[in-house]
Amino acid sequence: MEQGPSKTSESILHHEEKVKGNSSLACITPDPERFGTLEKLRAVQKRVLNFLQGICKRPCREQLMNILTINRDVETDAVFIRACQEEEFPEEIRCLNQGHGITNRKSKLFKCTPYLDELGVLRIKGRIDRIEGVDMDTKRPIILPQKHRVTFLIVEYYHRKNYHLHNEIVVNEERQRYWITGLRALVRKVANACVACRIRVARPTPPKMADLPKERLSPHTQPFTFTGVAHLKSQWAAGTRRDGAFVARRGVPRTILSDNGTNFRGASRVLKEHIERISTSAVEQQYPTLEFKFNPPSSPHMGGVWERLVRSTKSILSEIWPKAGLKEEVLRGAFADVEQILNSRPLTYVPLESAESEALTPNHCQGQF
Structure with a gap:
């Protein structure tokens, strides 16, 4: 009696990862929640860009091409900063891409004058464009949301860069480049979460004092x-x-x-x-x-x-x-x-x-x- 062909089962193992948010750069941006410092996030983002520059042969959009041609490490921040902004301000960015102003009065950026630069990064316009010898980040600071992980890592970086000093120093350094809503509250949150600061300001809990000896409590002697x-x-x-x-x-x-x-x-x-x-x-x-x-x-x-x-x-x-x-x-x-x-x-x-x-x-x- 002839036997039929044996049936074999095959299983394919693959990894699926859901992209959080609706950012167009989320697929090439590392998850900031997996990093404890800004330096590590920058290093991984730089490796991703280097990999994309090696394999990308077909023409890309102008903004993506500008991103892939980034050379300086400090400009690498524009990639995950833009992804952060697209997650937190999608409606505002959509209105700006269509050439309209922000019409939603409930928006945090309604009273500001935001615009998108050549890399698609959301910035705020000021009144000091004519000043000479000042960086563009100071003239038109980058807009960052208060409760995003990227913003937390940036503030934590400046906190360590200034050797855990007074919070107002960190606030002043941040305002030279970024416009963050609720900046002082975020700086206090970073300082409270800093292990080095908590150890430095920690005070031992005094033990409960015992009762006074009877020699101290002897009236009429x-x-x-x-x-x-x-x-x-x-x-x-x-x-x-x-x-x-x-x-x-x-x-x-x-x-x-x-x-x-x-x-x-x-x-x-x-x-x-x-x-x-x-x-x-x-x-x-x-x-x-x-x-x-x-x-x-x-x-x-x-x-x-x-x-x-x-x-x-x-x-x-x-x-x-x-x-x-x-x-x-x-x-x-x-x-x-x-x-x-x-x-x-x-x-x-x-x-x-x-x-x-x-x-x-x-x-x-x-x-x-």
Whole structure:
């Protein structure tokens, strides 16, 4: 039994791409949505024109022939700019090709004086044609729509060309060649989308501040009940000795706070050893609540309350005795002056118009307890 011819199936693979818009140059213009910079779009457009110049043998229309004979890279922009204009302003270009003016009052170009140049690019006429030494782009700038990708790439190029500087610089550079509706809004949009600018102006989000420690929230307690200690190492303290004068004047504090300086850590260890050796019931009864606390490591801000007063102390000392090498007696007198000045600083705001009010100072608290 003879078998019939076998049937074979053939499939043809091909690529189809829909041309967006109704531009006559859309078939020879790369899709600007696929490019991130104007330089890349220019390079691809130049390759397309070079390819067309090699294969195009038959006569073309005058405008297309002018486009294919473009040599300078800067003139390559006319191809995708014209395609951009034909997508956004088809009715206006049709009216101009027919020799009519724009009659649609809703058109963005109704109040302008647009025309088509020899390449078919839409430009706006001005009143400075007689000026000499000025480019045609400045005399008659190219019209560009605000929301097209080509316009975005052009503005982004000038934004990078001017090193991400102030937006008004970019606006001024754009207006030398282009007429763009809503230019300032577009420049702001480009700057907001620029990664380099976003990194440059970025600010870290501050963490949520924790609650204040109980030492800062202790009303009806004597001054220096909670005491912060800082190491004042400077030329004024050279050759001085250490003793318990603070405690003798202000009393024994309940809590002493300090940072993690090696001197404070060492002093804490030595004090613990001595206290354990001489610990008696009388000592425990006399100092029942004395506690020495250290701030967490790498957190100098937790001692900012007394560190700010240390800065004020050093500033006053530098004005009283700018020279180095003070003896102990002179240094004690200087610290007494510093104490008086700091305790006289106002803690509340007093308006100048009020003659009866008095500013609250730390000196007001000296005799309250």
